[in-house]
Amino acid sequence: MKTVRIQTQEIGLLFRNGDFHKVLLPGKHWIWPNETLYFYKRGDLLQNPPRDLTVLLSYPEIAAELDVLEVRDGEIALQYENEMFRAVLQKGRWAYWKGVKNYRYQILDVTQLAIPAEVDLASLMPQPLSAYVRTTTVEGHDKGVLFIDWKFDSVLEPGVYHWWKNNTPVHVLKVDTRRxxxxxxxxxxxxxxxxxxxxxxxxxxxxxxxxxxxxxxxxxxxxxxxxxxxxxxxxxxxxxxxxxxxxxxxxxxxxxxxxxxxxxxxxxxxxxxxxxxxxxPGDMRDIMNQVLMAEKKAQANIIMRREETASTRSLLNTAKLMEDNEMLWKLKEMEYVEKIAEKINSISVSGSGQVIDQLKQIFVSSKN
The missing domain is CATH 3.30.479.30 (Band 7 domain)
Structure with a gap:
């Protein structure tokens, strides 16, 4: 026989000859050689139980000390400790020892796509729900269309969208609505x-x-x-x-x-x-250049002809005036003589005295 002590936050399961005997609460206990004691901390998950959980729960003394949660197929459970998120529980049977810790559970059906509004995604994403939630972001300049099970469902405005991950296909196509x-x-x-x-x-x-x-x-x-x-x-x-x-x-x-x-x-x-x-193309470009050059040449010829015509008309008018006015004729002669004289630096006259007399007669007659 030996003595064991169970602390305040502990609980014990006593088995005698391999069968459950009783639950040991905090305090001092005597253990016989044919007895086996299993220690557990209150508030912890029952792990590695000495017997199958179903067998243990068949004993009212054990069932009264355990908080049991069953999560079915297509469900997950959010576990809160003292109203603070603690863990995500998948399908299965979960047993926690009562006492010390205050647990609350939220069972969620993940076979549906919509996530209930009471799930605080702001604090649970990206961890620890990222393994169970698919997320799509529609940027501020985009719009999206949602396809559920390959069928058009709705138009998505800019924002962040979440759906449960399950066997239902979900696709989002996005398009930029900017110019x-x-x-x-x-x-x-x-x-x-x-x-x-x-x-x-x-x-x-x-x-x-x-x-x-x-x-x-x-x-x-x-x-x-x-x-x-x-x-x-x-x-x-x-x-x-x-x-x-x-x-x-x-x-x-x-x-x-x-x-x-x-x-x-x-x-x-x-x-x-x-x-x-x-x-x-190159050949067409050459042809167009030739056409353009021909057009410009034709325009230049027209302008030159206009100028020549105007000049000829002016000469004709001048000739008619000089024909009727001898003085105007002489002035024109002197104008040309002056233009010629501007280009002459010196004049040398050689010859007989008759040349000098002839020049005198020209200038005298012009003065008269």
């Missing part, structure tokens, strides 16, 4: 007069209806790209190269008007666009 720009680059298109051009176009848009964009249509952005391509080809194919170059500024508005209805079916609103550049 975006799409480039339609390097499009080789034939004009009405069979000229090949390479064109780059851009369009600005934003998603207005996320259900149309993500639920009713697949790859809305690719569909928009194709619609813009077709509209550009139809517009350019109906114009000659000269008409296209003349109407370049009006092209964007015409394309946007044509594609607006198609874009609306995709849940998209077009907000702007324009032609980035029009590139001609």
């Amino acid at each position: 975006q720009q799409m480039e339609i680059s390097g499009q080789e298109i034939l004009t009405k007069d069979k000229a090949t051009i390479r064109l780059s176009f851009y369009v600005q848009y934003h998603v207005r209806d996320v259900v149309k964009a993500l639920v009713e249509n697949k790859d809305y952005d690719k569909q928009l790209y194709v619609q813009m391509q077709l509209a550009l080809r139809a517009y350019i194919g109906g114009l000659t190269l000269d008409e296209l170059l003349d109407k370049k500024a009006d092209m964007a508005e015409a394309i946007l008007q044509v594609t607006a209805a198609k874009a609306e079916q995709l849940g998209i609103e077009l907000s702007g666009g324009g032609v980035r550049d029009i590139i001609l």
